[in-house]
Amino acid sequence: MKRFAYDFERPLVELETKLDELKRLESADKQDIAFQIKYLEDQIQKLRVRTYSKLTPWQKVQLARHPERPRTADYIEAIFTDFIELHGDRIYRDDPAIIGGFARLGDTRVMVVGHQKGRNTKENVFRNFGMPHPEGYRKARRLMRLANKFKLPFITFVDTQGAYPGIEAEERGQATAIAEDLLELSALAVPVIVAVIGEGGSGGALAIGFGDRIIMLENSYYSVITPEGCASILWDGGDGADRAAEVLGLTADNLLKLGIIDIIVKEPLGGAHHGPALVARDLKRELEKSLKELGRVDLAELVEKRYSKLRNVGFYHQETGLAKTLNLNTLTSE
Amino acid sequence: MKRFAYDFERPLVELETKLDELKRLESADKQDIAFQIKYLEDQIQKLRVRTYSKLTPWQKVQLARHPERPRTADYIEAIFTDFIELHGDRIYRDDPAIIGGFARLGDTRVMVVGHQKGRNTKENVFRNFGMPHPEGYRKARRLMRLANKFKLPFITFVDTQGAYPGIEAEERGQATAIAEDLLELSALAVPVIVAVIGEGGSGGALAIGFGDRIIMLENSYYSVITPEGCASILWDGGDGADRAAEVLGLTADNLLKLGIIDIIVKEPLGGAHHGPALVARDLKRELEKSLKELGRVDLAELVEKRYSKLRNVGFYHQETGLAKTLNLNTLTSE
């Protein structure tokens, strides 16, 4: 079977394929083969490091979208126990692009919500490639309210290219649904922890994508607009997504520097799908740590702190007479 | 133009038609004509009293549905000033079968909501004959919440055969939408006054049809099920609606005796459409009186009283040992 590979991964995959062939080779000269294998393995290791250790923003975006990358449901299964999925917005439809329900993180009972992409074409059609309709955001809001009522910490997994831009989605109030999530989430009187595990695309990600802690996987991205969308505005065409990814500052590194996110979880070379269990373990550790820290804070204070955190996001200056005040809080504090 | 008439009104309409003809007649013998006119007028007056003064429940149901009967919008126009209509549920659609908005009753600012039927076929198609879909109930709920937030008394006009029983209505959660209105309305911390002006059909009416005061027009009805619906269950066919209207106890008289409603507003002989201004004036007076009485009550107490009132609706007995406790509160108190 041919492995999925992005352009920049091809040389590596070719070497790996060669290695596989070599291993299957039945040769008389076992020693020579062994030597060749050893040599190839060294080459592969070097190339892997070279390929993945200095990824461009666009390459990271590609890894964030990798078809084999673990999805929300995978992390829920790996990190939590006793998951009970809840369905429906009580209004229009159960949107499969957003899943959620009760779960346990260690001994702590929580509410988990996340975008859900499919693992194959059929699943992706069902899940609408993880792009929610308004009913998905309304389901999320219902679960926010349940979490609030029963004082369950709210943990989200962000993995969407964005809210679905379709006729029906507009008819049913995509904008309103997202806005109402933002309002609700900002005032939840429980700890809110966000994990960006793949794509963090625009308002459709933000609707369940901010809180008291924002964790990002190393190769996930979080952006005001998809690189393609940005490129089509800036350079009038689908091309230039790589340049757009560069200028948008959408990588975890960059967003940590800007103070937008709080924590980065490392991935194995090549991306989370090269070691899902490892990533899940590390992500779990960070979730537990955040939960523990936030669990100590009084709930009213938590909401206040969340507001201050949001309040400080912004870069601007104000000239009052001769003085110039700079707001660069997101760079310095937090 | 032929006037609309129910069977029981035909003899009266025939006489009235004859009178009209007589009046248009150009005759030599003016005195004879004048005498005939006088005679016919007397006859008509007697027949009108005989036709309308002892209406059966079924005849009242028919008048409640009369195509010329004033609708919610007519009463809003006649009773209130400065009406500003508000639209939409912020979710799916603006349902024209329910209208609502801000209005002034004298000096008092209120929120008005009501079922809206059309005045002709085209309007009725637009208004779905006053039968709301879930989005209508969700609009009503939004207006309830607005009224609550801005402490505006909530006045409703009930005039529907029921919530629309259709495929899409079920798909979008007709039951849930009605249930949520009931919950919301029961806890509104403002005076709630209901005026049943035509048909009060089942849960679709009740969703905006109970409160601190329930006023009914003399020839309106309020029923757990339409007479036709009841007949089709009891006698297996559309016939027997007249008998069903009898046994269901759906007239204003009867409901006042049962303690379900509080006030009856009289109508002119023949129904409200024979004197809309008069009915509007009397209804306005009752609304103002109720508003004044309820305005004196503390808001928290108002909600408590509304609950007690609902709490007491029910006829049952309980045998505890030898004692037999009867709950007939709705008959006696209030």
Add this chain to the structure above:
Amino acid sequence: MPIGEWFNKQKKPTPNNPSLEKRAVPDGVWEKCKGCNEPVYIKGLEKNHKVCPKCDYHFPFSAQERVNHLTDPGTFDELWADLSPEDPLHFVADKAYIDSLDIARDKTGLNDAVVCGTGQVNGRQVAVGAMDFGFIGGSMGSVVGEKITRLIELATDDRLPLIITSSSGGARMQEGMISLMQMAKTSAAVARFNKSGMPYIAILANPTTGGVTASFASLADIIIAEPNALIGFAGPRVIEQTIRQKLPKGFQTAEFNLSHGMIDMIVNRLEMKQIVARLLDYLEPKGVAQ
């Protein structure tokens, strides 16, 4: 892993004594299953909580069976069993209401269409109610409205989780507007209960329609349905008459309601108690992060 799939993985109960299955035997020992049209051995059915061992069809459960099924053995204390209906409208049609009541009483052994009380679910004290479709179609009149309201008030005052299983054709016609007002009354009680911060789990069994769906049954924190249960506002016949066309297959089933966002999950009766217990674990207001 949606919870539905999880349950699919669970072992399917096997029929008791399969060799006897197709033998013709006297009435009362076998019953024909409406799901698979096969005869089912009644004793086996009882043991299997009246779920067809062959096709998972859920046979009707009485109110008493429901509360016994949900609560730990010996823990259910019934309340207000002696609350009995009056006939405020002196309702007489083809049959007098009082006669319908007598028949229903004889048939079910109940005074009206709901059984309420307290009990324990895996050792946790709860307020529990169950409707009985056998009593005049599980219709809600004064007594059902009053008992449901009392149950909700009890849960509010004593801070108990609330669990109500519905199975009802709606408001009880024979009590006229007094029945309709029970919708408002029970919903008002839920509004007050909600302030207590305690959980309410609704279980919708076949069928739940009309005034019950349009009041307390749809106002729960978590709504569960039994497989294939008919759930809706208007009855299918009324809708067909209104729109003058046949209804699509699967219309108003539990599955339909799940995909349209109206319920949280569909749970097989055999797993019902377990899932309720698991839900209660999450819904008890213990406060954040132990």
Add this chain to the structure above:
Amino acid sequence: MPIGEWFNKQKKPTPNNPSLEKRAVPDGVWEKCKGCNEPVYIKGLEKNHKVCPKCDYHFPFSAQERVNHLTDPGTFDELWADLSPEDPLHFVADKAYIDSLDIARDKTGLNDAVVCGTGQVNGRQVAVGAMDFGFIGGSMGSVVGEKITRLIELATDDRLPLIITSSSGGARMQEGMISLMQMAKTSAAVARFNKSGMPYIAILANPTTGGVTASFASLADIIIAEPNALIGFAGPRVIEQTIRQKLPKGFQTAEFNLSHGMIDMIVNRLEMKQIVARLLDYLEPKGVAQ
């Protein structure tokens, strides 16, 4: 009588100096109307609040024009006018962000895409903000987010009704995630404002899309739109590219939004101040039934 009809009854403004209408004259005196394709006399247009006297087409209003239009003459006090954007990402594409800012500043005379302050509407003190589509498409970056948030906070603290007119293409790409977070920031401010019990009226002008529609602009107690304004989340071009088909006529117009339940009413600009004043009369928390 829906409010729309009521307005239709109002007199339509007649063109100033109709005899001159079709004369060809130098640029700057006449402007071609996008609604009716007819030339419109600019001075007349100004007097008519930039509403085409022939076809009611609403020409774009600057932020300053909006606040002047809504507030009583001489009552508007601008706040935070000197708040100016930074370039946190050092954003350079075909054009550098700082150059775009310079151009926008020169064009509009503003430091960023919103004007905020206090003023009076028929003698009633309000907090009022208006976006300017002329400033980088009315996009929301740090300064817009900050000023909107300050305005909401001011209204909260001083218990003032809040009125915000939006006209925006959404979040400002050039500030990346910092822009996106302004959606959460402004929405969070609305959540706090809501507790004050004071009213918030949103006015949506052409166009209002993206991150502005999906945050504070959709969270008002009452939402008004100008006729024909484009209102939605995704832009029409993006939707067409996604679904690979042409959009239906009237898609995402104010009228579309009204029928889909997203806004309360459509109000002609000439009537806007009056309707806002009437709404404020209802929304002031005076308490029940004086």
